[in-house]
Amino acid sequence: xxxxxxxxxxxxxxxxxxxxxxxxxxxxxxxxxxxxxxxxxxxxxxxxxxxxxxxxxxxxxxxxxxxxxxxxxxxxxxxxxxxxxxxxxxxxxxxxxxxxxxxxxxxxxxxxxx
Amino acid sequence: xxxxxxxxxxxxxxxxxxxxxxxxxxxxxxxxxxxxxxxxxxxxxxxxxxxxxxxxxxxxxxxxxxxxxxxxxxxxxxxxxxxxxxxxxxxxxxxxxxxxxxxxxxxxxxxxx
Numbered sequence: 001x002x003x004x005x006x007x008x009x010x011x012x013x014x015x016x017x018x019x020x021x022x023x024x025x026x027x028x029x030x031x032x033x034x035x036x037x038x039x040x041x042x043x044x045x046x047x048x049x050x051x052x053x054x055x056x057x058x059x060x061x062x063x064x065x066x067x068x069x070x071x072x073x074x075x076x077x078x079x080x081x082x083x084x085x086x087x088x089x090x091x092x093x094x095x096x097x098x099x100x101x102x103x104x105x106x107x108x109x110x111x112x113x114x
Numbered sequence: 115x116x117x118x119x120x121x122x123x124x125x126x127x128x129x130x131x132x133x134x135x136x137x138x139x140x141x142x143x144x145x146x147x148x149x150x151x152x153x154x155x156x157x158x159x160x161x162x163x164x165x166x167x168x169x170x171x172x173x174x175x176x177x178x179x180x181x182x183x184x185x186x187x188x189x190x191x192x193x194x195x196x197x198x199x200x201x202x203x204x205x206x207x208x209x210x211x212x213x214x215x216x217x218x219x220x221x222x223x224x225x226x227x
Contacts, residue, residue, distance in 0.1 A: 004157060006157070034214070034215075036217075041219065042219055043118070043203075043216075043217040043218050043219045043220065044203070044215075044217040045217075046214055046215070046216070049214065093157070093158070095158075095215075102160055103160075103215065104157070105150075105157035105158035105159070106157050107155065107156055107157040108157065
């Protein structure tokens with residue numbers, strides 16, 4: 001299947017700083033990318049849907065000013081966690097898809113805010 | 115809203131044992147149903163899917179049947195291998211064309227020789 005690369009795999013940052021996570025589709029052009037968040041022993045929760053060249057659509061309860069999503073090209077979407085706090089510590093996962101086709105997932109990013 | 119419930123893990127089995135991981139769903143429309151697998155250190159991979167009632171998805175010896183009457187999509191395999199050790203996620207897509215997936219909590223499977 002197609003490959004989606006997520007970087008970094010893990011990151012530790014200080015409280016109050018910002019962290020950027022990249023999601024790249026390596027061998028296909030993704031019209032849509034999704035960002036998920038997973039807490040321990042819980043399901044993946046969709047945070048936002050990102051379409052190339054347009055603003056991301058955020059799920060209810062997700063702060064768009066805190067979780068900035070940029071989908072600048074058909075192969076790259078970024079998630080920036082601004083002014084991170086310990087409660088933002090989580091596992092973030094992206095997926096990329098062509099319209100109405102299978103979504104391919106990155107390997108995830110473990111964020112720890114200290 | 116739509117939701118997916120799957121059995122808690124971990125599920126621990128000996129090699130060649132029969133596997134069942136239960137998954138039930140709640141949906142207002144006509145969802146498509148999926149099983150994803152996540153091997154250690156890797157991203158989620160689509161294992162199988164079914165798009166309408168009574169469809170059976172199958173792949174790598176795994177099977178799941180879309181049961182509308184019981185709102186279930188249980189994952190089965192007749193003889194597991196150590197290499198099947200992974201986390202398995204049941205998911206649904208609401209069929210609205212947005213490609214959004216709603217996931218269960220995941221079930222960790224551990225297979226011992």
